[in-house]
Amino acid sequence: MQFRVPKGTTDIVPDVAVKWQYLERKAVELFKTYGYKPIITPIFEHTEVFTRSIGSSTDIVQKEMYTFEDKGKRSLTLRPEGTAPVIRSYVEQNMNQLPQPVKLYYTGPMFRYERPQAGRYRQFWQIGVEAIGSDDPAVDAESILLLVNYFKAVGLKELTLYINSMGCENDRPQYIEMLKEYAEAKRESLCNDCVKRVDLNPLRLFDCKNETCQAVMADAPKLIDHLCESCSGHFDEVKHYLEMQCVNYTIKPELVRGLDYYTKTTFEIVSPLLGAQNAIGGGGRYNKLVEEFGGPSTPGIGFALGTERLALAVEKEGVFDVNENSTEVFIAVADPAAKHAAVNILYQLRSNDISSDIDYMNRSLKAQLNAANRRGIRYFVFLGSRELEAGAVVVKDMEDGAQVEVKLNELVEHLTGLVGAAK
Ligand code: HAM
Numbered sequence: 001m002q003f004r005v006p007k008g009t010t011d012i013v014p015d016v017a018v019k020w021q022y023l024e025r026k027a028v029e030l031f032k033t034y035g036y037k038p039i040i041t042p043i044f045e046h047t048e049v050f051t052r053s054i055g056s057s058t059d060i061v062q063k064e065m066y067t068f069e070d071k072g073k074r075s076l077t078l079r080p081e082g083t084a085p086v087i088r089s090y091v092e093q094n095m096n097q098l099p100q101p102v103k104l105y106y107t108g109p110m111f112r113y114e115r116p117q118a119g120r121y122r123q124f125w126q127i128g129v130e131a132i133g134s135d136d137p138a139v140d141a142e143s144i145l146l147l148v149n150y151f152k153a154v155g156l157k158e159l160t161l162y163i164n165s166m167g168c169e170n171d172r173p174q175y176i177e178m179l180k181e182y183a184e185a186k187r188e189s190l191c192n193d194c195v196k197r198v199d200l201n202p203l204r205l206f207d208c209k210n211e212t213c214q215a216v217m218a219d220a221p222k223l224i225d226h227l228c229e230s231c232s233g234h235f236d237e238v239k240h241y242l243e244m245q246c247v248n249y250t251i252k253p254e255l256v257r258g259l260d261y262y263t264k265t266t267f268e269i270v271s272p273l274l275g276a277q278n279a280i281g282g283g284g285r286y287n288k289l290v291e292e293f294g295g296p297s298t299p300g301i302g303f304a305l306g307t308e309r310l311a312l313a314v315e316k317e318g319v320f321d322v323n324e325n326s327t328e329v330f331i332a333v334a335d336p337a338a339k340h341a342a343v344n345i346l347y348q349l350r351s352n353d354i355s356s357d358i359d360y361m362n363r364s365l366k367a368q369l370n371a372a373n374r375r376g377i378r379y380f381v382f383l384g385s386r387e388l389e390a391g392a393v394v395v396k397d398m399e400d401g402a403q404v405e406v407k408l409n410e411l412v413e414h415l416t417g418l419v420g421a422a423k
Helices: 014-033 047-054 059-064 083-092 137-153 172-185 192-200 202-207 211-218 229-244 307-317 336-351 365-374 385-390 408-422
Strands: 044-046 067-069 075-078 102-111 123-132 160-165 263-270 279-285 300-306 329-333 356-358 379-383 392-397 403-407
Touching (some): 014 102, 014 123, 047 059, 083 300, 123 307, 137 160, 137 300, 172 192, 172 202, 229 263, 279 307, 329 336, 329 365
Antiparallel strands (some): 392 403
């Protein structure tokens, strides 16, 4: 009996995991430069954390949540995204007592019961940030620039940045009425889901993937044309900061994003290197969310990027240059009688921070060399009884074939020099 991973999930095999770790490390380095600190929240939360914040009429809440009852009859949900848990934690941990804004980042798996396809999974990983406590448009720009600069730092070149503003609670009611009126008149052309959306939450009409619905919505009134003075001034400031950093953007009035909590700025970055699922990252402002969770009125903004999509784009761009975790030194044992001494040397090298390995499969010398070559190990140390007697080993650089005899008591120093120079 062989098992397969559940539909929509994948194993991140070692060669890929190394690349992911590199991407994560680069993100963390940059986040630190921007003053963000890590936060780790549970993988599951009370279901209401998500229904309240993401919105009951969104696709995520309606169709995609992994919700279950635990043995204590609590309704719990595997997190479909990271913002709601972070805000729940901000309120629960009284982070409003800390110097504001509180700037946090997180990485980890998220869960959505979506139809799997290239770049869309049921368990996928996100790297996200949230800056909670300020409505300053410079923070909006910081969030967008952080995402843009991170993508640049990992070598992505061709990206499109879309931005939009969704206004505030004052702009919405009038606009929603207008949108409803427009959609009512087009009811006949809309899909069944969209017909329901007209009554439930007309803003969600912009989420539909159906081409006919999209064509209808292309001519719909747009929120960005109905912003109050304050929201439109806020958006102008955000654009100004982006222009100051020479960041190109496209205003996309349909960019309402699939979550109900957004207010004012929303943004998304897409890569032309990906197929249908081309959004590598997106985010926006959520000025009512802390209140929704019972905290004091507190604005916030953040983004999340999808690690699978990012890794795919970086791979396609051909800029992955990671050869980490690869072992640097292989101790080839030419004679079983030298095994004990070889293992001793192995631990000596490792305790001197030289990444090294040895054969554990009872292979012949030739087979040992083949296996080590396949692993891409650069330096080989040859050890047999003769070498032991002579108190010296042969060290060979597999890249240029150069080999030298090195005294056993000088081996650590010699290899430290070689490995250090190769780095
Ligand atoms: P989101 O747009 O739903 O936003 O997800 C962010 C990113 O996660 C997407 O751009 C995409 O790269 C990736 N992603 C989403 N769903 C999948 C999937 N099924 N398979 C693979 N990748 C996926 C959020 O989650 C918000 N919490 C972002 C945010 C943070 N807004 C404010 N702060």
